[in-house]
Amino acid sequence: MPIRYLFKQLFLPPGGLLLLLLAAWWLRRRAPRLALLCFCLGFGGLWLMSLPLVVEQAARALEPASALPAAEWSQLTQRAEVIVVLGAGRERGDPAWGEDVPSLLGSERVRYAARLARVSGLPLLTSGGLHYGLPPSEAAIMADSLQRDHGLTVRWREETSRTTWENAQESARLLAPSGIKRVVLVTQASHMLRARWCFERAGFSVVMAPVGFLGVANARPFGGWLPESKAVWQNGLLLNEALGRLLYPLLYR
Template sequence: MPIRYLIKQLIMPPGILFLLLIAAWWLRRSWPRLATLCFVLGLGGLWLMSLPVVVEQAARQLESEPALASSQWAGLAQQADAIVILGAGRERGDPAWDSQDQPTGVAMERMRYAAQLAKASGLPVLTSGGLHYGTPPSEAQLMADSLQRDLGVSVRWKEERSRTTWENAQMSAELLQPLGIKRVVVVTQAWHMQRSRWSFEQAGFVVVPAPVGFLGRDHARPFGGWLPEGKSLWQSGQLLNEAVGLLGYKLFY
């Protein structure tokens, strides 16, 4: 897993862009034209990834599922049998929480939304997410604990083995479908919903998408979003990873 992770980080932006900048410096004397091309591609790519306006435009290509209106929440019980919350990583050993792992901010955004859906509809909840490099507790357990403690929502099932979106779907199916549950509300980021919905449908579910955290909106950035921001660099990386993942899933699964 560490080697696979390293390779992924190097070949995906921004890693590959930094490699281009290193190559530009290395080749500056022996191959000046190639060095110039590497420099322009590397620096230009980093600049584009750091622009909020680029994030917004890219996100709109992935965020194809509309948000649920609050007026629809109570009626979810007629459309589905359970709510599934997909894990989104963890914060390791946060001193503010006695050095215990906590769900990430993205995971909390999903949980907060799912908690409102659960309270409005009365549907039971499943959390899905495995271990971090084999170290307990699972993401599913972390989310279940936080949902109960912070949001007053009990989790009925925990899928604690998955490492990918595909495994989220397959292993949730192993838990729910023997109980006759084949209609699920899937809660995840809006830009992650295309791949999530496809994965859960491939696993045999009827999916009610419940996207949250839309990035493809005008967030009132200064100068129309044409000024670089560090946050946009991270968001662009997430969107690129999602686009590659969506294509890869449909090719290999």
């Protein structure tokens, strides 16, 4: 995990773009033209990454799955047997809570899954292992949030996975004794297609329940053309997802 984390932070934006700017400075006398190219790529990449407009357009390309209509929530028992909520990291030791809590994305998934569970009556499975190798697991943190904040008891906790592929494989192992093969899958809209691909290859029939759509009108002044710090984070998530979709079919055939 530390090596994977190191390479990911170094070469994906903004790390990779900052390296280009550093290379431009180092090459400014040795190879001025190459330095100019590195500067343009680094600066231009950071500028694009900071634009809400780029978030909106990139998300539209990565979010082809439609939202699950609210009118269908009460009939989910006809299509699925369990709601699976995928982990999305955690916030460590927030003094306000006095404990680890789901990340912003994780909290969004938990809230949506809780609403689906209340309306449909389906049981819940939380999936997510140790974040950077430290307990408690993401699955346990989400289960605790569902219990304390929404009054819902999680029936299954999958606490060993580290990737989306492992989310699917370990969930299949956990549900196998119950013979469950039909799931409602809750994750971010941009992550949904890759998650569905993994769960289908684990033998599941998937009802998609995406949340957190970014490909909607950004509602920013000047149409989202002004840089914004939040957009850097969101574009980083979208780029990570785009790379994941390219690599997963090669890594997990």
